[in-house]
Amino acid sequence: MKPTIWVEKYRPKSIAEVIFQDERQRKQFEAYVAACDIPNLFLSGVQGTGKTTISKALIRDLGVDRADVLRINCSDEKIDALRSKVSGFAMTMPMGKFKVVQLEEIDYLSLDGQALLRSLIEDSSSSCRFIATCNYENKVIPPLKSRFQQFFFRAPDKEKIAERMVEILESEKVDFDAGYLLTYIDVGYPDIRKTIQLLQGNIGSGKLLNPSQVSNSTADWKFGLLDSISSGDFKKARKLVCESATREEHEDVFRFLYDNIDKLKVKDKDAAILVIADFLYKHTIVADTEINVAACFISLGKS
Ligand SMILES: Nc1ncnc2c1ncn2[C@@H]1O[C@H](COP(=O)(O)OP(=O)(O)O)[C@@H](O)[C@H]1O
Ligand SMILES: [Mg+2]
Numbered sequence: 001m002k003p004t005i006w007v008e009k010y011r012p013k014s015i016a017e018v019i020f021q022d023e024r025q026r027k028q029f030e031a032y033v034a035a036c037d038i039p040n041l042f043l044s045g046v047q048g049t050g051k052t053t054i055s056k057a058l059i060r061d062l063g064v065d066r067a068d069v070l071r072i073n074c075s076d077e078k079i080d081a082l083r084s085k086v087s088g089f090a091m092t093m094p095m096g097k098f099k100v101v102q103l104e105e106i107d108y109l110s111l112d113g114q115a116l117l118r119s120l121i122e123d124s125s126s127s128c129r130f131i132a133t134c135n136y137e138n139k140v141i142p143p144l145k146s147r148f149q150q151f152f153f154r155a156p157d158k159e160k161i162a163e164r165m166v167e168i169l170e171s172e173k174v175d176f177d178a179g180y181l182l183t184y185i186d187v188g189y190p191d192i193r194k195t196i197q198l199l200q201g202n203i204g205s206g207k208l209l210n211p212s213q214v215s216n217s218t219a220d221w222k223f224g225l226l227d228s229i230s231s232g233d234f235k236k237a238r239k240l241v242c243e244s245a246t247r248e249e250h251e252d253v254f255r256f257l258y259d260n261i262d263k264l265k266v267k268d269k270d271a272a273i274l275v276i277a278d279f280l281y282k283h284t285i286v287a288d289t290e291i292n293v294a295a296c297f298i299s300l301g302k303s
Contacts, residue, residue, distance in 0.1 A: 005200075013057060029058060040129055044153065045154060055133055068096055068099040070102070098127060105134055186259070225253075238293075
């Protein structure tokens with residue numbers, strides 16, 4: 001059966017299909033494939049930008065046998081299980097040149113787990129390559145990171161995302177208005193996974209729905225936020241964020257405002273950036289992040 005989840009259906013199978021923000025990264029990965037070998041790799045950065053995709057694509061492009069791949073999700077692994085899984089896997093001979101251990105969400109590993117992993121990597125370096133992915137590289141201890149070649153993933157260009165989304169919509173035979181599509185991209189940005197999910201979730205009778213009509217029903221406050229900041233209604237924006245965004249999402253609000261600075265209806269964009277930066281800084285030290293976000297909108301309204 002064909003997969004119906006677009007995120008999986010359109011996951012790039014090889015490095016050649018991946019969207020890169022930095023083409024030098026593509027060249028580097030292609031060079032590994034050409035050399036038929038990889039160092040231990042550490043892929044970190046924004047979620048939904050292709051880290052897991054690249055680790056899978058590399059394994060495929062390198063032609064690594066299925067039996068030579070061990071995938072571990074570090075967020076649900078106990079330390080003893082980690083030890084026995086990795087050392088058991090590394091003990092037997094690889095079918096091919098080397099084995100690959102995929103370490104997903106390595107930033108969730110406890111400090112003890114990280115220390116253990118460091119020694120496991122050392123012990124199995126002759127037969128195993130490790131590919132680690134995570135969102136927050138600063139949660140990983142330097143002595144562990146230094147065992148890897150690091151790659152940092154930034155948000156890709158909106159134009160490149162737009163091209164890919166057009167390909168997806170066309171191959172799904174969905175009619176769409178280009179302006180609507182750009183709004184979905186703005187809302188999902190920089191997370192490509194989320195953008196694809198938003199598109200798939202907002203189709204009615206073969207058409208991409210008008211995002212201003214889905215804003216209330218699909219509970220994605222970013223649609224409403226984009227609407228209100230573009231019209232300069234910062235009071236509405238403030239109410240919306242305070243009512244709908246979770247505490248974990250407050251930090252996203254600043255990045256979202258910054259990413260959409262062109263649309264922000266303010267007299268002085270430079271001053272607005274200073275306001276956003278100032279409140280983002282305060283975000284890390286205040287006790288109540290909601291009040292801080294609210295204050296940011298009030299300041300923007302006056303700038
Ligand atoms: N760089 C990219 N190029 C093409 N598609 C991407 C890219 N990044 C993410 N996607 C899409 O989003 C989905 C999730 O990407 P994934 O690699 O799992 O993200 P993460 O960086 O969080 O590991 C993929 O299945 C694919 O459909
Ligand atoms: Mg991932």
